[in-house]
Structures are given as structure tokens and as C-alpha cells.
Amino acid sequence: MKNNSLTYELRLIAFIDILGFKEIVKQSETDSSKIQLIFSVLEYLKGWEKTEKWNLKFVEIEESAQYKGLSNFDLRGKTNTTSFSDSIVVSVKVDKNVNEMASTLIVNLAYIGTVLLEKGILIRGGLTIGNIFHTDNGTVFGQGLIDAFLLETKSAKFPRIVLSDKLLNQLNYPLETKRSRYPYHQYLDRFEDGCVGFHQLIYYQVIESWTEMIPELLTKSLNKVRKVIISGLDSSFERPEVFEKYKWLKEQYNKLIILSDFSPVTKTEENIKQKIRERNVGIGDQNIHYSYTDDFYNNNSKDKK
Structure with a gap:
């Protein structure tokens, strides 16, 4: 009908x-x-x-x-x-x-x-x-x-x-x-x-100023997506069309301004977002993995604590 x-x-x-x-x-x-x-x-x-x-x-x-x-x-x-x-x-x-x-x-x-x-x-x-x-x-x-x-x-x-x-x-x-x-x-x-x-x-950049979005929650979520991006960069060796999407996303991630952590030293808010570094930056090696560079700096940071 x-x-x-x-x-x-x-x-x-x-x-x-x-x-x-x-x-x-x-x-x-x-x-x-x-x-x-x-x-x-x-x-x-x-x-x-x-x-x-x-x-x-x-x-x-x-x-x-x-x-x-x-x-x-x-x-x-x-x-x-x-x-x-x-x-x-x-x-x-x-x-x-x-x-x-x-x-x-x-x-x-x-x-x-x-x-x-x-x-x-x-x-x-x-x-x-x-x-x-x-x-x-x-x-x-x-x-x-x-x-x-x-x-x-x-x-x-x-x-x-x-x-x-x-x-x-x-x-x-x-x-x-x-x-x-x-x-x-x-x-x-x-x-x-x-x-x-x-x-x-x-979303992260906009909601970071909300009172309910405490730095701990924001940092935890940012670390998750940061690992997702690094993993994507390191799992696309045969797929340049996939790699370019993760590389673009990495650039957008690094541009985010997240100022939710107050530093008692500088008396200012600091970016709590951990940057995704380029491969081998500051390292004398020629490793092909982004995760290698990330682990290198994370391990050195832990050793200093």
C-alpha cells in the first residue's frame, strides 16, 4: 500500500x-x-x-x-x-x-x-x-x-x-x-x-577545563590513546596509507594543549600530555620503531626517580 x-x-x-x-x-x-x-x-x-x-x-x-x-x-x-x-x-x-x-x-x-x-x-x-x-x-x-x-x-x-x-x-x-x-x-x-x-x-583539549575532569582521569585517557597511536605507527610497515593516518593523528595529538597540572616550581599550569617523539630523536640508534624511542625515554625517566 x-x-x-x-x-x-x-x-x-x-x-x-x-x-x-x-x-x-x-x-x-x-x-x-x-x-x-x-x-x-x-x-x-x-x-x-x-x-x-x-x-x-x-x-x-x-x-x-x-x-x-x-x-x-x-x-x-x-x-x-x-x-x-x-x-x-x-x-x-x-x-x-x-x-x-x-x-x-x-x-x-x-x-x-x-x-x-x-x-x-x-x-x-x-x-x-x-x-x-x-x-x-x-x-x-x-x-x-x-x-x-x-x-x-x-x-x-x-x-x-x-x-x-x-x-x-x-x-x-x-x-x-x-x-x-x-x-x-x-x-x-x-x-x-x-x-x-x-x-x-x-575532545581532550575542550574538556580539560571541566572541574569534573581531574588530571588523573585525563592523564590516564591520554596515555591510552597515545599508546594506540604509537602502536598504529609501528604496525603499518606494509601499509603506507594506514601509516599516514596515524602520523597525521600523532601530529594532532602533539598539538593538543592540556593545561591541567599546576607546577609549584614555575607557579604555572603545565601540559600534562606526554609528547609522542619522532623515532630515535636524541638517540644514536637507527631503530625503525616509534615504541623503541618512547620506551627509551620512559625508562630513563623512571631511573631518575
Whole structure:
């Protein structure tokens, strides 16, 4: 029976893909831990299909959101999420509130990226605005979805989510005054290749000032992702296309400014993030592993204590 009342809706649309998923599946044939990894990641993403997951937890502490009214940033009841295989599609119904809706969506996507990175999973994606048909039971199609998919495929390239020109033209840029700021302004940046978006680590730089994010928790999480990046650099000898993604992520990691540890010596806040060093820097060897250099400095640091 035909339903002639079906129509497209204007929505924010994010298409996100897990990088290296095929390789993880291949490894799972002989490594049962990889099966557990795949299951835990897909179950985690599946959990985001519940609209109440897209709450205000990561927005309500933002001064800019409080100033504009937190209720305007609420995605619950306006969000549909469909996860399948190694991809996830998120769409949010918008009207004249695109800045508010984009803020909450971006903040939550940044959080998801951090959780997955701790598990050793890299993601990339495209975020746009367009027409889409997206139901609670997972049926999804439309030009907006195609645009988001093409953005992820052709432009994202690295572990990041990039925004379309179409969406950027509707967001509050150029940002000229503090009162015009929205939460997403802290997450978005323009990369060296011209794309605008946010990488999989930016969550750390934004939330480090939150009172509940104590230095111990932040340091523990940063150490996890640091090891993930080093391991990725050292396990891609035959895959330069994989290596370049971890190298890019290493550069973004080293650029992060985390000032959560107060030094009684300098009387200033210091970066608690341990840098990922280049291979053999300050060492007379020609080792091919990043982990060798990392272990060298860590062991020397422990010996001095």
C-alpha cells in the first residue's frame, strides 16, 4: 500500500565510517580478542540509536549554551541514528536552530570519537545539512545522506569529521564577538588542506577545563590513546596509507594543549600530555620503531626517580 504522505526533512546529517574495519575482521579469524573488539564497538554504536543518548551532558557546562538557553540545544526527540556494519548515520531535524543543533551533535560526536580511539578504533566522517528521510526503525535515504557519504569518502581522509560548505554557510561565521560564540566553535578548526572540521582528539583539549575532569582521569585517557597511536605507527610497515593516518593523528595529538597540572616550581599550569617523539630523536640508534624511542625515554625517566 502506497503512502503518499512521505516527505523529506531538512536535517543535519553525519556519516561516519570505521577506518581499517576490514583488516580488523581479517585479524579476528585468528585472534579472538578482535572478535570481542568488533562486538564491543558495534554494540557501543548501536546504543546511540536511542534518541535519549544525545543529551546535554557535554553542552550544559558551556557558557555560550547557558547564555542562549540550554533547552534550545536539546537533540532528544529530534535525532535518528542508524548503525550498520562499520558505519553510522546520524540525522537531526533542524529549523532555524542549526547553530544550536550542530553544537550538541558535534560535541557528542567528538566524545564518541574519543571513546572509540581508546579502544584502538579510528573513524572519519562527513557532516552536512540536506534533505533526508530517516525513521526510528533505521530506514534512511536521500540526497543529504549521499552528500555526507561523499564528503566522508573524498574529503575526510584522516581520523576526523569534516563539514560541508553548505553547512558552514549556515553556521555563525565569521566569529567576531564572544557573545556570538556557540559550543561548536571550540571544536572546529581549519586544517592545512583547507577542510574544516574536528579530529578524533579535540575532545581532550575542550574538556580539560571541566572541574569534573581531574588530571588523573585525563592523564590516564591520554596515555591510552597515545599508546594506540604509537602502536598504529609501528604496525603499518606494509601499509603506507594506514601509516599516514596515524602520523597525521600523532601530529594532532602533539598539538593538543592540556593545561591541567599546576607546577609549584614555575607557579604555572603545565601540559600534562606526554609528547609522542619522532623515532630515535636524541638517540644514536637507527631503530625503525616509534615504541623503541618512547620506551627509551620512559625508562630513563623512571631511573631518575
